[in-house]
Amino acid sequence: MSSPLDPPPADAVPAVDWPTTLGILRDAGSRINQLGPETSLPEALQLIAETALRLLGADPTDRASAVIYTYDAARDAFDPASRVSAGEGAGPLTGDSPRPGGMGFTALQRRARVLSYEEQGLSFHPLKYLAGMRTSACYPLLVGRHPVGALYISLYSARHFSAEELLVLDAFVHLAAVAIYNTRQFEGMHRALQRKIEALERLQRADRLISSRRNLGDTLREILNMALNLTGAELGSFRLLDKATGRLRLVALVGAVPDQRRGNLPPEETSGVVGYVASRRQAVRIDDLHQPPWNEIYHPLTERRVMRSELAVPLLGSGDGLEGVVNVESPHLAHFDAEAQTVLESLATQATIALLEARLLDTIEEVTDRMVGHPPDVVFGLVLDRICDLLNLAHAAVWELESADGDMLRLRACHGDFPPGYRVPVVGSLLGRAVLTRQPVVSLDLAGDPRLGRRHLAHRMGWDAALIVPLLMRDGRPRGALGVYAPKPRTFSDWDTRLLSLLANHAALALQLGEALDQARLAEERQAVAETFAVLGDISANLLHRVNNLIGAIPVKVQGLTSKRPALLEDRYVAERLAEIEAGARGAMDVARETVSYLRPVKLTPTPVAECFAGVAARLALPPHVTLAAEGLERLPPVLAGAEALRLVFFNLLENALDALGERPGHVHVTGRVTTDTLDAGREWVEVTVADNGPGVPPEVREQIFDPNFSTKASAKQLGFGLWWVKTWVQRCGGSITLAAPNQADPDRPGCAFVIRLPLAPPPTDEARA
Secondary structure, three states, rough: OOOOOOOOOOOOOOOOOOOHHHHHHHHHHHHHHOOOOOOOOOHHHHHHHHHHHHHHOOOOOOEEEEEEEEEEEEEEEHHHHOOEOOOOOOOOOOOOOOOOOOOHHHHHHHHOOOOHHHHHOOOHHHHHHHHOOOEEEEEEEEOOOEEEEEEEEEEOOOOOOOOOHHHHHHHHHHHHHHHHHHHHHHHHHHHHHHHHHHHHHHHHHHHHHHHOOOOOHHHHHHHHHHHHHHOOOOOEEEEEEEOOOOOEEEEEOOOOOOOOOHHHEOOOHHHHHHHHHHHHOOOEEOOOOOOOHHHHHOOOOOOOOOEEEEEEEEEEEEEHOEEEEEEEEEEOOOOOOOHHHHHHHHHHHHHHHHHHHHHHHHHHHHHHHHOOOOOHHHHHHHHHHHHHHOOOOOOOEEEEEEOOOOOOOEEEEOOOOOOOOOOEOOOOOOOHHHHHHOOOEEEOOHHHOOOOOHHHHHHHHOOOOOOEEEOOOOOOEEEEEEEEOOOOOOOOOHHHHHHHHHHHHHHHHHHHHHHHHHHHHHHHHHHHHHHHHHHHHHHHHHHHHHHHHHOOOHHHHHHHHHOOOHHHHHHHHHHHHHHHHHHHHHHHHHHHHHHHHHHOOOOOOEHHHHHHHHHHHHHHOOOEEEEEEEEEOOOOOEEEOOOHHHHHHHHHHHHOOOOOOOOOEEEEEEEEEEOOOOOOOOOOOEEEEEEOOOOOOOOOHHHOOOOOOOOOOOOOOOOOOOHHHHHHHEEEEEOOOOOOOOOOOOOOOOEEEEEEEEEEOOOOHHHHHO
């Protein structure tokens, strides 16, 4: 048996059928571009392995197999469980995992393919030789020099790979690496989103289980029956305050058929004993309803039996806010004593708890349902509205950290008349204390609280007390705070704190779910852009070829004409026109080539942000009345992007800023920083903000500025690229771009700020550093 290290004889190698092979490559590229979030990693690997064999031809006498292993950079090892193969015949080979010093690790170290017959001293896996394989090629699968796996192609005949076969495989492995990288990204995002959805579903199931108990009406009727039994009364009722209408609504009655005319009452002294109690928020015990002043305001619930004495107690919720009134009546004079009042007050407390629990459960169910299919701001609005209703307050707000590691909190949503765009520093504020300690914070005297950083807001709003709880993500990281504010001295109970913390958790979950859905939407957009530009690249290449054949021949024909008819050049007019024709044709070809270049695939490489920006700033025609400043760009790590695409992004955003400023003096400020992903604390982004102090973007068009062909300019620019192109270039680099909220400090010049997020480039390997 010959050694696998001996060079195989140069047997006749099957010729490559180029039309068929190129068709397979195009088909593979199309299928890989169509890989989406629903495609699993094993499915993508199987597609790669099968396509690799198809590229080698379908000659049954020249048997081959393909095997793929993915690479785990965190463990610096191949994943044996990821093995996928094609063409192994009797079944997948087991036990042939990549070994240290083998072809797979050698290919990754060299960042180049390894051929078994070119290596002396490199061990050919014995299991492969026993399986009949005689020649093997191993390709590292790299994305930006970052390894994602290895592809093994093995031949069962003792021959070399032809130069054409290697050329085809060289082209294919780039597609394969991108397919693995994208599928892994999709799987990671899908798993994160699935965890959020499962958590939401568990929350919904728990809420339904809690809500399955008896309804509030049954509970109140049971409390009334108990009150009648314990006090000896013959009639009792519950009226609850309808905060939408401000009237006391009859919700439960025991011992009589109600008079429908007296069903709903205003909480006023003249509207009856119940209204009297509601207006004063104090219990009343009446020995004789026929004596003044009660005979003037008493209104019987039923005419069937005359009642002589009554006991009524208010239902007081959070902050002593009125929730309703419970009353019992008796046909006997002086029927109720102090003990009966104590009993009814105790039952009123139980009724208030049941009422607040029922409303809280209704709120949780409503908020949970609203999370599905609605953006976070809609959920925040509902949460704040229900909090103010449950806690009897007029002001509440959600404050969000401007970034995961930011030092400022911005007003995200509010209930009440808050100043728009308000920002609060994390350090030295009550809000920041809740964020930093991740614990509720209470202030019972805002005017004298030394922890309050900006007293003018509390003074302006007339606040006296506040309760702040943090918004915490599932991993415990703070994302902001939720605060409620009282216009008078108030002590917040444990119930208030627990209720606010519970709804803050729902608000944080809504924020997480919204961000997860946004990231999934961005991933789908990036996939759509990739597919679109794959098609446009083919079309533009064909178009350029045809234009070149038609227009490119014009200069040649002009030169041929002048060489055969030199007398034409003696006519100055003819000579000038021919020169113009030749120059115009060459110019048209240059424009066509430049335009097509923007449609070609973006090559993602480690790119220094500061260098790209400096190059753009140097050739920018900056008017004397506008200043341009950059801050923090030199400290940024390289990003994984296309250098030319990033330069075009900067150029277009800076030109837009100059157009917005017009003839007015202004300033353009470009800043950069590294920020942590809000969903994945282990992932970082480079964030670059391009801001100006111009007139800003009108609110009615903010949602349209990234749409194709949208422009607020009166005339088209020479380059002709709008913000849609800018967004497309950023997405093709794996990033995102958003329009930040306007600056509310100067309403006349709110300015415009675009925030670009780009992925960090993988750290260089030891070989790259060398």
